[in-house]
Each structure stands twice: as structure tokens, then as C-alpha cells.
Amino acid sequence: MVREADQLLVADLDLSDRMTIDTARAVLAPHRQAGATCLFLLRDMSSRSQVQANALGATEILPADASVAELLDKVGAMLAPSAQPDIPAQLRHHFVAASAALSDLIGAAETGGTLPLKAIDDSIEALNRAADGGDLNAWLDMVWRHDDATYQHCLLVAGLAAAFAQRLGFREADRRLIVEAAVLHDIGKARIPLDILRKPGSLSLAEREVMRRHPGIGHEMLVAQGGFAPMVLTAVLSHHEYLDGSGYPHGLGGGDIPDPVRIITICDVYAALIERRSYKPPMPPGEAYAALVAMGGKLDRDLVRVFGEVVLDSEIVRLGRYGSPVLNRAAGHAA
Ligand SMILES: [Fe+2]
Ligand SMILES: [Fe+2]
Structure with a gap:
């Protein structure tokens, strides 16, 4: 099952x-x-197994059942030095820990x-330690490898919230609360019918009404279980x-948020x-940050400004990759 574990591990599952999942995890x-x-x-290539x-x-x-040629091609590509992702092992470890915990959740x-x-605790810890590393872009690179939209969204919002809380200088207890809220924010979507949740294209009015129930459903789930912070x-x-x-x-106003x-x-x-x-x-x-700024009084302007430092600082370094003039404009906004 395992060959040259330091370089490449091959698992047939x-x-x-x-x-099998529990054994494989251990x-x-x-x-x-x-x-x-x-x-x-994988014996079964369903999206659930891939997730x-x-x-x-x-x-x-x-x-x-891939052919030997396909297998050798893949192994060769994975062992090629250029294929090794430029992501620190520690960060990859935090990401996998957070993903595994979210899978349970x-x-x-x-x-x-x-x-x-x-699992909630494990995910919070992994997300905050990943944020300590300060490499949000590497986190995003890993998020994009998840092909399941629910996981991707959860890992993304939680990763952003962890980086944001760290940038705001919150103490550890507050960072944990923010990340816990981010991890759980859409938990109510677990009870929204999949044909609405995964519908390609825009939702009808009636479908949107159903979708808009997810905050209330999530809140009810947590209240029913008990023990979650107000x-x-x-x-x-x-x-x-x-x-x-x-x-x-x-339709709350600012004073109530x-x-x-x-x-x-x-x-x-x-x-x-x-x-x-x-x-x-x-x-x-x-462009996304510029859209956030353009939302004006819907969002807290001071927080949006600090958020710009979180998501644009490191992106500016990657201008070579994105090369977007909009990025420069948005970066100017953030300054
Ligand atoms: Fe939501
Ligand atoms: Fe969300």
C-alpha cells in the first residue's frame, strides 16, 4: 500500500x-x-468518495481500474520536482486536518x-494555526483543489475569517469564536434540498425563498443541540x-449587527x-475586493479596509500571476 512514503504514498481504497474510511484515516x-x-x-469515483x-x-x-500507462503517467508527474506544490508541509497538514474535521461535521x-x-474544535485549531503561518494564498491554492462546492466555501470563509481575526489582533479566545462562527455559518444548508443547493444557474423566486431559510435552520440546529456560544x-x-x-x-439595522x-x-x-x-x-x-468596497454602507467600511490588507497585501506580491489593473485600483482603495 505504501511506497517510499517520504515521496509518494499510493492508497487503493x-x-x-x-x-475503511476510519481505518484509512488512522x-x-x-x-x-x-x-x-x-x-x-478509488474503487468508486462518486463525488462523495472523491470528497x-x-x-x-x-x-x-x-x-x-486506470490502465498501467495512466498510473505510471500520474506517478511520474507527481514525482517530477516541478509538480511538488510550493506549500509548506505544516500548512498542508493544517489544511488536511481542517478538511477531515469538516468532513465529519x-x-x-x-x-x-x-x-x-x-471535529469543530479540531477545525478551529487547524485554521488558526494555519493563519499563524500567514500564507493565505497557499491556503487558497489548496482550497481550489477541493471540487466539492460546500467544502470549498466552508474552507474558504473559515480560512479568510482566521486570517482576518489574526490581522485584527484578536486574542486567541476571540479568534476561536470567529473561526467557529465561520465554520458553522452555513451549517443550515445541510438541510436545503440538493437540487436547489447545487442548481446550476439562478434560482427561481420560490427556490430563493427556500435557500434563504438556511440561516434560521442552522440557528435552530445549534440551539437544539445546545452548548454553542451566543x-x-x-x-x-x-x-x-x-x-x-x-x-x-x-432586515436588521447596523445597531443590531x-x-x-x-x-x-x-x-x-x-x-x-x-x-x-x-x-x-x-x-x-x-475585482472581488473592489466589489466589496462598492457595496458601501451595507458592510462595515473600517472592517472592509482592514480586510483589504488581508486579501490584497499578498495578492500584490502575486501581480505577476494575476496582472490585473483592477487589482492595482483596489489595492489603492485599501491603502
Ligand atoms: Fe449563508
Ligand atoms: Fe456562506
Whole structure:
């Protein structure tokens, strides 16, 4: 099963079986911690199995019945020095830990089970330690490798919130609360019908009404389970509220929207803009930030300015990659 674990780990797995998943997680853990590159050969290429493989730390995935030529091609490409991602092993470790914890959390939410507090804690810890590393772009690079939109959004909003809370100089306890709120903010979507949640193209009025129930549903789920901090409950319920009263579900005004909620909303709006979704191309970071600024009084201007330091500082370094004149304009806004 394992060959030259320091370089490349090849796992041949049937991830439709829960026991195999648990065993694989335990067996693979030390290799993931060592930052091993993992090729998963899947008996079942369903999107659920692929999401699970990603959560277990797959770098690449092939069907188990791939030809020998395909397998050798893939292994060769993965071992080529240029294919090694320029991502520190420690950060990759935090990402895999957060992904695995989110897999447990979202799985429990979808099946109506009790939300696993340990998984929530593990994800918060991994996200905050990743933010300590200060490399948001490397985090984003890893997020884009997830092909499941729910995971991608959750990892993205939580990664942004962790970086934002760190930039704001919050103490550890407050950073944990912000990240917990970000991890859980859309948990109510687990109860929204998949044909609405994953619908390519825009939603009908009736579908949008259903979709707009997710903050209330998430809030109810957390209240029913009990034990969640009031601020986390508020953030889950109110993350789609805007300061000018134009948001939902209650059309709250600025005075009723506390700072932690404003922080989650900014991360959520920005994430939705830069995400790759089936019905829209991703917006470059500079354009997305400019769109955020253009929302004016809907969002907290002071927080948006600091958020610009979080998402644009490092992007400016990558101008060679994006080369967007809009990015320069947005960067000027942030200054
Ligand atoms: Fe939401
Ligand atoms: Fe969201």
C-alpha cells in the first residue's frame, strides 16, 4: 500500500465503506503529518468518495481500474520536482486536518446527527494555526483543489475569517469564536434540498425563498443541540444581514449587527465572489475586493479596509500571476 512514503504514498481504497474510511484515516495520519504526497486509487469515483479522498489528504485521485500507462503517467508527474506544490508541509497538514474535521461535521449535519464538537474544535485549531503561518494564498491554492462546492466555501470563509481575526489582533479566545462562527455559518444548508443547493444557474423566486431559510435552520440546529456560544448563534442567524437593513432573514439595522457578525459577512461575500461555481467564473481577488468596497454602507467600511490588507497585501506580491489593473485600483482603495 505504501511506497517510499517520504515521496509518494499510493492508497487503493473503497471509500464507500465507513470502516475503511476510519481505518484509512488512522493509517494515513502519520504520513499526512509528514506532508506526504498521496495518490488515491478509488474503487468508486462518486463525488462523495472523491470528497472523502480529499478530506483524507489525497493529492491526486485516479480510478482503481486506470490502465498501467495512466498510473505510471500520474506517478511520474507527481514525482517530477516541478509538480511538488510550493506549500509548506505544516500548512498542508493544517489544511488536511481542517478538511477531515469538516468532513465529519458536514456529514453529521447532512444525516441529522449530533454535530461533533471535537471535529469543530479540531477545525478551529487547524485554521488558526494555519493563519499563524500567514500564507493565505497557499491556503487558497489548496482550497481550489477541493471540487466539492460546500467544502470549498466552508474552507474558504473559515480560512479568510482566521486570517482576518489574526490581522485584527484578536486574542486567541476571540479568534476561536470567529473561526467557529465561520465554520458553522452555513451549517443550515445541510438541510436545503440538493437540487436547489447545487442548481446550476439562478434560482427561481420560490427556490430563493427556500435557500434563504438556511440561516434560521442552522440557528435552530445549534440551539437544539445546545452548548454553542451566543455570538456563534448570532453569527449563524445573521450572516446575511446588511448594515443598511437590506439583508435577511430579519432586515436588521447596523445597531443590531455586532462586529463578529460583520466580520463573517465580509468573508462570506468575498468568498462567494472569488469562488469557482458551475454557474459563474471566479472573480479575480482585486475585482472581488473592489466589489466589496462598492457595496458601501451595507458592510462595515473600517472592517472592509482592514480586510483589504488581508486579501490584497499578498495578492500584490502575486501581480505577476494575476496582472490585473483592477487589482492595482483596489489595492489603492485599501491603502
Ligand atoms: Fe449563508
Ligand atoms: Fe456562506
